[in-house]
Amino acid sequence: MARVHILGAGTPTPTPERFGSAFAVDIGGEQLMFDCGPAATWKLVKAGLKPTDIDYLFFTHHHFDHDVDYPCFLLCRWDQSVGREHELQVYGPTLTETITRRILGEGGAFEHDWKARVGHPLSQRVYVNRGGTLPRKPPSVRARDVGPGPVHASREWRVSAAPAEHVQPYLDSLAYRIDGAEGSIVFTGDTQPCDSVVELARGADMMLCMCWGDEDRIRAIGEAEGTCGTHGAARMAQEAGVKKLVLVHIGPELARHGPMEKGIGDVRRLYDGEIVFADELMSIRL
Numbered sequence: 001m002a003r004v005h006i007l008g009a010g011t012p013t014p015t016p017e018r019f020g021s022a023f024a025v026d027i028g029g030e031q032l033m034f035d036c037g038p039a040a041t042w043k044l045v046k047a048g049l050k051p052t053d054i055d056y057l058f059f060t061h062h063h064f065d066h067d068v069d070y071p072c073f074l075l076c077r078w079d080q081s082v083g084r085e086h087e088l089q090v091y092g093p094t095l096t097e098t099i100t101r102r103i104l105g106e107g108g109a110f111e112h113d114w115k116a117r118v119g120h121p122l123s124q125r126v127y128v129n130r131g132g133t134l135p136r137k138p139p140s141v142r143a144r145d146v147g148p149g150p151v152h153a154s155r156e157w158r159v160s161a162a163p164a165e166h167v168q169p170y171l172d173s174l175a176y177r178i179d180g181a182e183g184s185i186v187f188t189g190d191t192q193p194c195d196s197v198v199e200l201a202r203g204a205d206m207m208l209c210m211c212w213g214d215e216d217r218i219r220a221i222g223e224a225e226g227t228c229g230t231h232g233a234a235r236m237a238q239e240a241g242v243k244k245l246v247l248v249h250i251g252p253e254l255a256r257h258g259p260m261e262k263g264i265g266d267v268r269r270l271y272d273g274e275i276v277f278a279d280e281l282m283s284i285r286l
Protein backbone atom coordinates (compact mmCIF):
# COMPACT_ATOMS: atom_id res chain seq x y z
CA MET A 1 0.00 0.00 0.00
CA ALA A 2 1.34 3.44 -0.92
CA ARG A 3 2.15 5.81 1.91
CA VAL A 4 3.35 9.38 2.37
CA HIS A 5 5.91 10.34 5.01
CA ILE A 6 5.52 13.93 6.16
CA LEU A 7 9.07 15.26 6.59
CA GLY A 8 8.37 19.00 6.57
CA ALA A 9 4.89 20.41 7.29
CA GLY A 10 5.86 24.01 8.07
CA THR A 11 6.88 27.31 6.55
CA PRO A 12 10.03 29.49 6.42
CA THR A 13 9.46 30.23 10.14
CA PRO A 14 11.26 27.58 12.19
CA THR A 15 9.33 26.14 15.12
CA PRO A 16 10.16 23.10 17.26
CA GLU A 17 7.33 21.16 15.55
CA ARG A 18 7.50 22.24 11.91
CA PHE A 19 9.98 23.78 9.47
CA GLY A 20 9.68 23.91 5.68
CA SER A 21 8.32 21.41 3.16
CA ALA A 22 9.47 17.89 2.29
CA PHE A 23 7.61 14.61 1.67
CA ALA A 24 8.61 11.07 0.83
CA VAL A 25 6.30 8.64 -0.98
CA ASP A 26 6.49 4.83 -1.05
CA ILE A 27 4.72 3.62 -4.16
CA GLY A 28 5.16 0.52 -6.28
CA GLY A 29 8.22 -0.50 -4.28
CA GLU A 30 10.03 2.78 -5.04
CA GLN A 31 10.71 5.90 -2.97
CA LEU A 32 10.10 9.40 -4.29
CA MET A 33 10.70 12.72 -2.61
CA PHE A 34 8.77 15.96 -3.12
CA ASP A 35 10.64 19.11 -2.09
CA CYS A 36 13.71 19.17 0.09
CA GLY A 37 13.23 21.87 2.71
CA PRO A 38 15.19 22.45 5.93
CA ALA A 39 16.71 19.27 7.46
CA ALA A 40 14.83 17.05 4.97
CA THR A 41 17.73 14.57 4.78
CA TRP A 42 17.86 14.13 8.56
CA LYS A 43 14.07 13.91 8.85
CA LEU A 44 14.09 11.28 6.08
CA VAL A 45 16.36 9.13 8.24
CA LYS A 46 14.21 9.79 11.31
CA ALA A 47 11.26 8.49 9.26
CA GLY A 48 13.15 5.23 8.69
CA LEU A 49 14.31 5.88 5.11
CA LYS A 50 17.81 6.23 3.69
CA PRO A 51 18.93 8.94 1.25
CA THR A 52 20.18 6.17 -1.06
CA ASP A 53 16.61 4.74 -1.16
CA ILE A 54 15.40 7.86 -3.00
CA ASP A 55 15.84 7.72 -6.77
CA TYR A 56 13.49 10.59 -7.72
CA LEU A 57 13.13 14.12 -6.38
CA PHE A 58 10.53 16.64 -7.54
CA PHE A 59 10.65 20.36 -6.68
CA THR A 60 7.48 22.44 -6.59
CA HIS A 61 9.46 25.70 -6.62
CA HIS A 62 12.73 27.15 -5.44
CA HIS A 63 11.94 29.05 -2.25
CA PHE A 64 14.43 27.99 0.44
CA ASP A 65 11.79 26.40 2.65
CA HIS A 66 11.35 23.87 -0.20
CA ASP A 67 14.92 23.34 -1.40
CA VAL A 68 17.58 24.45 1.10
CA ASP A 69 18.50 20.90 2.12
CA TYR A 70 19.13 19.93 -1.52
CA PRO A 71 22.95 20.31 -1.21
CA CYS A 72 22.90 18.18 1.95
CA PHE A 73 20.71 15.53 0.31
CA LEU A 74 22.86 15.36 -2.85
CA LEU A 75 26.16 15.14 -0.96
CA CYS A 76 24.84 12.70 1.64
CA ARG A 77 23.19 10.41 -0.93
CA TRP A 78 26.40 10.32 -2.98
CA ASP A 79 28.66 9.94 0.07
CA GLN A 80 26.62 7.05 1.50
CA SER A 81 26.51 5.22 -1.83
CA VAL A 82 28.78 2.37 -2.87
CA GLY A 83 28.65 3.17 -6.56
CA ARG A 84 25.91 0.69 -7.51
CA GLU A 85 22.87 2.91 -6.84
CA HIS A 86 20.67 4.31 -9.58
CA GLU A 87 21.45 7.80 -10.80
CA LEU A 88 19.24 10.31 -8.97
CA GLN A 89 16.63 11.93 -11.22
CA VAL A 90 15.54 15.43 -10.24
CA TYR A 91 12.67 17.39 -11.75
CA GLY A 92 11.49 20.91 -11.03
CA PRO A 93 10.59 24.25 -12.56
CA THR A 94 13.11 26.69 -14.04
CA LEU A 95 16.39 26.90 -12.05
CA THR A 96 16.46 23.19 -11.12
CA GLU A 97 19.29 22.43 -13.57
CA THR A 98 21.15 25.63 -12.69
CA ILE A 99 20.97 25.08 -8.92
CA THR A 100 22.16 21.47 -9.31
CA ARG A 101 25.16 22.59 -11.36
CA ARG A 102 25.95 25.34 -8.85
CA ILE A 103 26.04 22.77 -6.04
CA LEU A 104 27.98 19.88 -7.59
CA GLY A 105 29.43 21.11 -10.88
CA GLU A 106 32.99 22.30 -11.64
CA GLY A 107 33.35 25.54 -9.71
CA GLY A 108 30.17 24.72 -7.75
CA ALA A 109 29.73 25.51 -4.06
CA PHE A 110 30.57 21.94 -2.90
CA GLU A 111 33.10 20.88 -5.54
CA HIS A 112 35.83 21.00 -2.83
CA ASP A 113 33.98 18.39 -0.75
CA TRP A 114 33.48 15.67 -3.33
CA LYS A 115 36.94 16.23 -4.86
CA ALA A 116 38.51 15.73 -1.42
CA ARG A 117 36.46 12.56 -0.87
CA VAL A 118 37.29 11.18 -4.31
CA GLY A 119 41.00 11.95 -3.94
CA HIS A 120 42.11 11.54 -0.32
CA PRO A 121 43.27 8.06 0.85
CA LEU A 122 41.24 8.32 4.10
CA SER A 123 37.99 8.95 2.21
CA GLN A 124 38.89 6.20 -0.26
CA ARG A 125 39.38 3.77 2.66
CA VAL A 126 35.99 4.68 4.18
CA TYR A 127 34.39 4.14 0.78
CA VAL A 128 36.03 0.72 0.31
CA ASN A 129 35.10 -0.31 3.88
CA ARG A 130 31.49 0.55 3.07
CA GLY A 131 31.58 -1.80 0.07
CA GLY A 132 32.66 0.52 -2.74
CA THR A 133 35.28 -0.18 -5.41
CA LEU A 134 37.96 2.35 -6.39
CA PRO A 135 38.30 4.60 -8.27
CA ARG A 136 35.38 6.46 -6.75
CA LYS A 137 33.18 8.25 -9.28
CA PRO A 138 32.24 11.94 -8.82
CA PRO A 139 28.55 12.60 -8.05
CA SER A 140 26.27 12.41 -11.06
CA VAL A 141 22.67 13.69 -11.05
CA ARG A 142 20.16 13.87 -13.88
CA ALA A 143 18.38 17.19 -13.20
CA ARG A 144 15.79 18.55 -15.60
CA ASP A 145 13.72 21.75 -15.73
CA VAL A 146 10.12 20.80 -16.48
CA GLY A 147 6.77 22.49 -17.00
CA PRO A 148 3.11 21.43 -16.87
CA GLY A 149 2.21 18.02 -18.35
CA PRO A 150 3.62 14.49 -17.99
CA VAL A 151 6.91 14.56 -16.05
CA HIS A 152 8.02 10.97 -15.51
CA ALA A 153 6.55 7.50 -15.91
CA SER A 154 7.97 4.35 -14.38
CA ARG A 155 6.50 0.84 -14.57
CA GLU A 156 4.42 1.32 -11.40
CA TRP A 157 3.58 5.03 -11.32
CA ARG A 158 3.54 8.24 -13.30
CA VAL A 159 3.94 11.87 -12.24
CA SER A 160 2.37 14.85 -13.98
CA ALA A 161 2.47 18.57 -13.21
CA ALA A 162 0.19 21.60 -13.44
CA PRO A 163 0.88 25.31 -12.98
CA ALA A 164 0.50 26.64 -9.42
CA GLU A 165 0.00 30.34 -8.68
CA HIS A 166 2.44 31.61 -6.07
CA VAL A 167 5.11 34.29 -6.63
CA GLN A 168 5.30 34.63 -10.40
CA PRO A 169 7.11 36.13 -12.23
CA TYR A 170 9.97 35.72 -9.75
CA LEU A 171 9.64 31.93 -9.47
CA ASP A 172 7.77 29.30 -11.45
CA SER A 173 5.67 26.92 -9.33
CA LEU A 174 4.27 23.48 -10.08
CA ALA A 175 1.77 21.17 -8.41
CA TYR A 176 2.31 17.42 -8.91
CA ARG A 177 0.12 14.35 -9.12
CA ILE A 178 1.26 10.72 -8.80
CA ASP A 179 -0.95 7.98 -10.22
CA GLY A 180 -0.37 4.28 -9.71
CA ALA A 181 -2.27 1.05 -9.16
CA GLU A 182 -2.32 1.85 -5.44
CA GLY A 183 -4.01 5.23 -5.94
CA SER A 184 -3.30 8.90 -6.57
CA ILE A 185 -1.65 11.64 -4.52
CA VAL A 186 -1.47 15.38 -5.25
CA PHE A 187 1.04 17.89 -3.87
CA THR A 188 -0.19 21.42 -4.42
CA GLY A 189 3.10 23.05 -3.44
CA ASP A 190 2.64 26.73 -2.66
CA THR A 191 -0.34 28.14 -4.51
CA GLN A 192 -3.41 30.27 -4.20
CA PRO A 193 -6.68 28.48 -5.02
CA CYS A 194 -6.69 28.02 -8.80
CA ASP A 195 -8.43 25.97 -11.52
CA SER A 196 -5.24 24.32 -12.79
CA VAL A 197 -4.55 22.68 -9.41
CA VAL A 198 -8.22 21.71 -8.96
CA GLU A 199 -8.14 20.03 -12.40
CA LEU A 200 -4.91 18.21 -11.55
CA ALA A 201 -6.43 16.99 -8.27
CA ARG A 202 -9.74 15.82 -9.76
CA GLY A 203 -10.84 12.60 -7.99
CA ALA A 204 -7.46 12.05 -6.25
CA ASP A 205 -7.28 9.78 -3.21
CA MET A 206 -5.17 12.28 -1.27
CA MET A 207 -4.20 15.92 -1.66
CA LEU A 208 -1.49 17.58 0.41
CA CYS A 209 -2.43 21.25 0.31
CA MET A 210 -0.74 24.38 1.55
CA CYS A 211 -2.61 25.86 4.54
CA TRP A 212 -0.84 29.08 5.42
CA GLY A 213 -3.30 30.24 8.06
CA ASP A 214 -6.81 31.06 9.20
CA GLU A 215 -8.64 32.50 6.19
CA ASP A 216 -9.97 35.63 7.94
CA ARG A 217 -6.58 36.35 9.47
CA ILE A 218 -4.52 36.00 6.29
CA ARG A 219 -7.05 38.18 4.42
CA ALA A 220 -6.94 40.82 7.15
CA ILE A 221 -3.15 41.05 7.08
CA GLY A 222 -2.85 40.92 3.27
CA GLU A 223 -1.24 37.46 3.00
CA ALA A 224 -3.98 35.70 1.02
CA GLU A 225 -2.57 36.40 -2.44
CA GLY A 226 -0.33 33.56 -3.66
CA THR A 227 -1.26 31.35 -0.71
CA CYS A 228 -3.98 28.94 0.38
CA GLY A 229 -5.62 29.36 3.78
CA THR A 230 -8.18 27.18 5.51
CA HIS A 231 -11.07 28.09 3.19
CA GLY A 232 -8.98 27.90 0.03
CA ALA A 233 -7.62 24.44 0.88
CA ALA A 234 -11.11 23.18 1.77
CA ARG A 235 -12.74 24.62 -1.36
CA MET A 236 -10.10 23.22 -3.71
CA ALA A 237 -10.40 19.77 -2.11
CA GLN A 238 -14.20 19.86 -2.25
CA GLU A 239 -14.32 21.07 -5.85
CA ALA A 240 -11.78 18.46 -6.97
CA GLY A 241 -13.59 15.71 -5.04
CA VAL A 242 -10.45 14.43 -3.31
CA LYS A 243 -11.02 11.74 -0.68
CA LYS A 244 -8.47 12.90 1.89
CA LEU A 245 -7.12 16.41 2.49
CA VAL A 246 -3.78 16.67 4.28
CA LEU A 247 -3.08 20.21 5.48
CA VAL A 248 0.63 21.07 5.22
CA HIS A 249 2.77 24.23 4.98
CA ILE A 250 1.01 25.24 8.20
CA GLY A 251 1.91 28.68 9.54
CA PRO A 252 2.97 29.06 13.19
CA GLU A 253 -0.20 31.00 14.09
CA LEU A 254 -2.52 28.29 12.79
CA ALA A 255 -0.45 25.59 14.51
CA ARG A 256 -1.29 26.95 17.99
CA HIS A 257 -4.07 25.31 19.98
CA GLY A 258 -7.21 27.34 19.54
CA PRO A 259 -6.59 28.54 15.99
CA MET A 260 -5.82 24.91 14.99
CA GLU A 261 -9.17 23.59 16.24
CA LYS A 262 -11.04 26.55 14.74
CA GLY A 263 -9.21 26.05 11.43
CA ILE A 264 -10.05 22.34 11.26
CA GLY A 265 -13.70 23.21 12.01
CA ASP A 266 -13.70 25.77 9.20
CA VAL A 267 -12.29 23.21 6.77
CA ARG A 268 -14.85 20.62 7.89
CA ARG A 269 -17.74 22.99 7.11
CA LEU A 270 -16.60 23.35 3.50
CA TYR A 271 -15.18 19.90 2.74
CA ASP A 272 -16.86 16.48 3.05
CA GLY A 273 -13.81 14.19 3.00
CA GLU A 274 -11.25 13.11 5.58
CA ILE A 275 -8.99 15.83 7.03
CA VAL A 276 -5.46 15.40 8.37
CA PHE A 277 -3.65 18.28 10.11
CA ALA A 278 -0.11 17.17 9.36
CA ASP A 279 2.59 16.62 11.97
CA GLU A 280 6.17 16.03 10.91
CA LEU A 281 7.27 12.37 10.80
CA MET A 282 3.66 11.28 10.44
CA SER A 283 3.18 8.50 7.90
CA ILE A 284 -0.16 8.41 6.04
CA ARG A 285 -1.48 5.41 4.11
CA LEU A 286 -3.41 6.01 0.95
Ligand SMILES: [Zn+2]
Pocket residue numbers: 061063166190
Ligand atom coordinates in the same frame (compact mmCIF):
# COMPACT_ATOMS: atom_id res chain seq x y z
ZN1 LIG B 1 6.96 29.40 -1.53
